[in-house]
Amino acid sequence: MGATALRNGPSPVPAPIDSIVEVRGISKTYGNVEALRGIDLDFPRGKLTSLLGPSGCGKTTLLKIIAGLIRADGGTVAINGKHVTAPGPERAFVFQDFALMPWATVMRNVAFGLELRGTNKAEREAIARRYIAEVGLAGFEDKYPHQLSGGMRQRVGLARALSVDADVLLLDEPFSAVDEQNRRKFQEDLIRLRTNQNKTFIFVTHSIEEAVYISDRIVLLSPRPGRVSQIIEPEIDRSGDPERIHRDRHYLDTVEEIWQGLKQYVE
Template sequence: MNMTSATEHAGAPVAPADAPDAIIEVEGIHKVYSGNVTALENINLDFRRGEMTSLLGPSGCGKTTLLKIVAGLLKPTDGEVRVNGAPVKGPGPERAFVFQDFALMPWATVLRNAGYGLEVRGVAKREREERARHYINEVGLAGFEEKYPHELSGGMRQRVGLARALAVDADVLLMDEPFSAVDEQTRRKFQEDLIRLREIEKKTFILVTHSIEEAVYLSDRIVLLSPRPGRVAQIVTPEIDRSGDPEAIRRTTEYLDLIDDIWAGLRTYVE
C-alpha cells in the first residue's frame, strides 16, 4: 500500500516518471456556490490514462461537484481542468457520464437507450444499433434489447447506463455512485464486471463512492477528500492482486488492512 500525504500535492500535479501519462489534469480548482458556500478549495490532481481512480470522503466534501467539473457540467469558480492538454469548456466526446439515477428515457427500449449518445451525435441507425448491441452484451444484458426501463431491476437499469457510456467510445468514464441504488449482491457482481470491462476496454474511470470497500476493491488510486471545503487529504495506491477469485480477494490481509487504514483516517471526519 502506498499512502501519499496531501502536502505533496499542494502545487501543480506531478506524476512519477514511470507512471502512466495524465489524461486529465486538475489545477487549482475552487468551487463556491451561491450563499458563499465553498465546496472545493485548491484541488490539484491528475488522472492517469487507463487507471481507475475513486473519489472518497465524507458526505458533502465535494466529490460529485469535482466529478461534474471534470465532466464540464459545472464551471469552477477558479482553476482549470484539462483533458488531453485542452482546457475543459463544457461536456466533450472524450468524456461520458454515468448518472447515479440511471437517467434513462422511460419510453425507449434498452437498445435505443444504449445507443442514444450515438443518436445525438448523428451516427447512422444501423451502426449505432450494432454498437449498442455489442455493449449491451458486454454488460450482461443480451436478450433484453427490446425491454423498457420499467421492466428492469435497478441493477439492470444501471447496466444500460454503463452500456450507453461505453457505446460512445469516450476515453474517460465518469461514474457518480453508480451502484448506490442496488442491493449488496448486485453491487458485488457489478464491481466484478466493471473490473473485467476495464481490462477489455482500456478506459480511464473516475468513480465517486461512499464505500471504502468498493474503492479498495476497484481502484488503482483512491483520492481522499477532507470535509467541506473539500481538499485533497491523501492519495492511496492499493497494492492488491485482482486476478484471482473475487471473494478470495475480499478476504486477503492486504485488502482488509487497507480498509481499516482508510477508515482510521476518515473516522475523524464523521460526526
C-alpha cells in the same frame, strides 16, 4: 501496510504518470458554502481512480466539473492536454439515478449518444448491441426501463456510456441504488470492463470497501471545503477468484488505513 500513500505537504515527489485528465487549482463555492478549494490532481490513463471522503466534501461536484456539467469558480481541467469547460465526446457520465429515457427501449437508450452524433442506424445498433451484451443484458434490447430491475437499468446506463467510445468514464455512485448482491457483481464487472476496454474511469463512492476493491488509485478528499488530503494506491492482486480479494491482507489493511483517516470526520 497494503498501500502506498502520498500525502500533501513535504514528501517525496512521486514518479511522473501518464495523465489523461489534469485538474489544476479547481475551486467551487455555492452561495456562502465553499465546496472545493485548490484541487490539484492527475488522473492516470487507463486506470480506475475513486474519489472518496466524508459526505459534503465535494466528490460529485468535482466529478461534474471534470464532466463539464458545472463550471468551476477557479482553476482549469484539461483532457489530453486540452482545456475543457463543457461536456465533450471524450467523456461519458454514468448517473446515480440511471437517467434513462422511459419511453425508449434498451437499444434506443444505449444507442442514443451515437444517434446524437449522427451515426447511421445500422452502425449505432450494432455498437449498442455489442455493449448491451458486454454488460450482461443480451436479450433485453427491446425492453423498456420500467420492465427492468434497478440493477439492470444501471447496466443500461453503463452500456450507454461505453457505446460512445469515450476516453474517460465518469461514474457518480452508480451502484448505490442496487442491492448488495448486485453491487458485488457490478464491482466484479467494472474491474473486468476496465481491463477489457482500457478506458480511464473516475468513480465517486462513499464506500471504503468498494473503493479499495475496485480502484487502482484512491483520492481522499477532506471535509468541506474539499481538498486532496491523501492518495492511496492499493497493492492488491485482482487476478483469480474475486471473493479472495475480500480476505486478502493487503485489502483489509488498506480498508483499515483509510477508515483510521476518515473516522475523525464521522459524527
